[in-house]
Amino acid sequence: MSFIDKAKNKAEELSGKAKEAIGDSTDNHDLKAEGQGDQASASGKQAGENVKDAASNVSNAFKGK
Template sequence: MGLFDKAKDKAQELAGKGKQGVGKATNNESLEAEGHKDEAAGKLKGTGEDLKDKAAEKFNDIKDGD
């Protein structure tokens, strides 16, 4: 996964946390829920990309005989 993708996923995660905070502070349950959704989506994307990277690395190790 590229550095840009990692930054983008982390930004989505942090934006979600921000929305949660604003939602709690303003008693806006909808905004808070949207923040939870955005945070989870950012984490999920990051985890999926990490798994993809590890699988590719393992494939290359096997292919190269390591």
């Protein structure tokens, strides 16, 4: 996973946490749910990138890199 992808995913996660907190404190259920959705999306992207990294590491190990 590139540094830029990691930064984008982390930014999306933090933005989601902020939305959720603001939605919770203002009793805005839609904003809270949107924040939770953003966090879930970021987590899914991070998991996918981690799988790619693991596959690349295995491939490189077999190639002797």
